Amino acid sequence: MKKFYLIYLFTFAIVFWSCSKDSDITLEPVNISLNFSHTWNGQEVTSSAIDTSRFINENGDDIRITRLRYLISDIVLTHESGVDAMLTGYHLIDIMDDESLSYSTADEIIPGEYTMSIRFGFNNADNQDGIYNDLNTASFDVPAQLGGGYHYMQLDGTYKNSNNDDDPYNYHVIRAFDMTGTNEPQDTSIKISLGSVTVGVNTQVNIQMDLYEWFSNPHLWDLSELNTMLMSNYDAQIKMSQNGASAFSLISITQE
Amino acid sequence: MKTFLLLFFGFFCMMACSDANSGDQTYIPIPATLDIPVLFQDRLIDPLIPTNNPLTEEGIALGKKLFFDRRLSGDHSQSCASCHNPRNAFTDNSQFSNGIDGSVGTRNSMPLFNLAWNFSDRFAWDGKELGLEQQALEPVQNPIEMHSNWSDVALKLQQDTDYPTLFLHAFGTSTIDSSLVAKAIAQFERTLISGNSKFDHYLMGSTTLSPQEMDGFDIFTREDKGDCFHCHGGENNPLWTDNGFHNNGLDAVFTDLGLGAVTGDPNDHGKFRTPSLRNLAFTAPYMHDGRFTTLDEVIDFYSEGLQNSPTIDPLMKSIDQGGVQLSSEEKASLKAFLLTLTDHGFVNHPDFQE
Numbered sequence: 124m125k126k127f128y129l130i131y132l133f134t135f136a137i138v139f140w141s142c143s144k145d146s147d148i149t150l151e152p153v154n155i156s157l158n159f160s161h162t163w164n165g166q167e168v169t170s171s172a173i174d175t176s177r178f179i180n181e182n183g184d185d186i187r188i189t190r191l192r193y194l195i196s197d198i199v200l201t202h203e204s205g206v207d208a209m210l211t212g213y214h215l216i217d218i219m220d221d222e223s224l225s226y227s228t229a230d231e232i233i234p235g236e237y238t239m240s241i242r243f244g245f246n247n248a249d250n251q252d253g254i255y256n257d258l259n260t261a262s263f264d265v266p267a268q269l270g271g272g273y274h275y276m277q278l279d280g281t282y283k284n285s286n287n288d289d290d291p292y293n294y295h296v297i298r299a300f301d302m303t304g305t306n307e308p309q310d311t312s313i314k315i316s317l318g319s320v321t322v323g324v325n326t327q328v329n330i331q332m333d334l335y336e337w338f339s340n341p342h343l344w345d346l347s348e349l350n351t352m353l354m355s356n357y358d359a360q361i362k363m364s365q366n367g368a369s370a371f372s373l374i375s376i377t378q379e
Numbered sequence: 380m381k382t383f384l385l386l387f388f389g390f391f392c393m394m395a396c397s398d399a400n401s402g403d404q405t406y407i408p409i410p411a412t413l414d415i416p417v418l419f420q421d422r423l424i425d426p427l428i429p430t431n432n433p434l435t436e437e438g439i440a441l442g443k444k445l446f447f448d449r450r451l452s453g454d455h456s457q458s459c460a461s462c463h464n465p466r467n468a469f470t471d472n473s474q475f476s477n478g479i480d481g482s483v484g485t486r487n488s489m490p491l492f493n494l495a496w497n498f499s500d501r502f503a504w505d506g507k508e509l510g511l512e513q514q515a516l517e518p519v520q521n522p523i524e525m526h527s528n529w530s531d532v533a534l535k536l537q538q539d540t541d542y543p544t545l546f547l548h549a550f551g552t553s554t555i556d557s558s559l560v561a562k563a564i565a566q567f568e569r570t571l572i573s574g575n576s577k578f579d580h581y582l583m584g585s586t587t588l589s590p591q592e593m594d595g596f597d598i599f600t601r602e603d604k605g606d607c608f609h610c611h612g613g614e615n616n617p618l619w620t621d622n623g624f625h626n627n628g629l630d631a632v633f634t635d636l637g638l639g640a641v642t643g644d645p646n647d648h649g650k651f652r653t654p655s656l657r658n659l660a661f662t663a664p665y666m667h668d669g670r671f672t673t674l675d676e677v678i679d680f681y682s683e684g685l686q687n688s689p690t691i692d693p694l695m696k697s698i699d700q701g702g703v704q705l706s707s708e709e710k711a712s713l714k715a716f717l718l719t720l721t722d723h724g725f726v727n728h729p730d731f732q733e
Binding site for chain 1: 421422423424496498597600601602603608609610612613614615616618621646689690691692693694695696698699
């Protein structure tokens, strides 16, 4: 797969180089940094909020966040000429690990104007069981009985039930897998279009995830009904994927 | 001029003598590599070896000698192995280990294996020790454990007939101090790798599991049953631990704050490091305080004995029901599966015995 991507990059570099007429443009390939931040309906969420801050979702549930880890892959930059550059690699973000909030792509790309997309989770082709040793070591895999592959997100915490007691929720997003075999496994990863990106030297792409969206749009999430055991809930996985489609946005691009 | 010549002659002699004695000082230890099981190579990232303490054959051998040396304790009655017995997967069978003065602690001795894959680098039940080298320093000077002090230990080792040369060969100096002792012990401890159980062979396709063991693995994995894998890993994480810290619902009120006492964060109260599920046949009693004598008691606890508290991990999702409510048959199956993680080769490994 890596060779395939590199061929893409090489071809793209040749095409770009041969088309470029502007001698002022730096054509040295560069890598790109992606920075991830998090909000709850506009309110900043950082590691200091974990287990301390409380948030209200659209359904009115009063929740606390204990754990947030999620996976990004499939970074694609499409040049204005229409040629795609697919960057290899994937990245696990853990809100408790500051270093993980930034990711510098391993592959380099020729500076220029692009549209950019990333993927939340793995697509089916990449979501192969057990093949990513770092994710295995991080216990981010999904057992074969639950469809195999990897988690896309682990969002754990508690919410206040009707008696005002804390009950747990495990908002775990994976490939939709029907343990009864009635439905075919469904790729519930999310392609996130970030729009136009100017790639130059030290380009920083700042991406934000609004956690509120996972509970609100288009499916109003009622934690009293859907809280735990969601990995084996095929329909819940479909809804999660649909809600997650509006969770990510490009907030800025900086060239340092 | 005469003085200068004398000085020059003296310096030349000194250099010559130094050269004559420096044969050992230039001894280069032989680099060593870990004997990593195929399954670990295939599924895990490379183990963590500090750049300032690379593995060498001499360092490992020295570490092993020190690990079993009772002179590390105040009255020469205990070695590291006294509480970390190879036959018990490097723990002991006591709820709390006795120190040399008969004092007992409040924590169960942790088993020692696969330590080089603890990437958080936090060791001990409460994560207080940052790095294996740092961990190795603590028990020697703990008054309720080996109750010695490092200057005395270093002096004893320095006066030994063998140790200065062994340190010279391992570390390039015959001057012994606590830092080098800890480095050597840490090197030995990193070689303690357990990855040769029946379940490992099952994953490699060289054996089969019984129907009961297979049922147990299914219970281990299913969200509506054990759901053990989130903290204890699974077929793709053969460490069988996430090396993380969790409050698994042992107590409603904490008498031991665990990680919380280390970080000072109330949100960490009652959290302890997830132990590996390997070698449970040898490591009773269980939990950080050794409160459960048998594996059956542990399974009963997760089934119907959970206690709620403000910091309980949300992964303990069945807290409202007191646990995951397994039937007797399911408990027996889960136990049968867990015992497939027993590695007899590890506890009998000749390289790990005194």
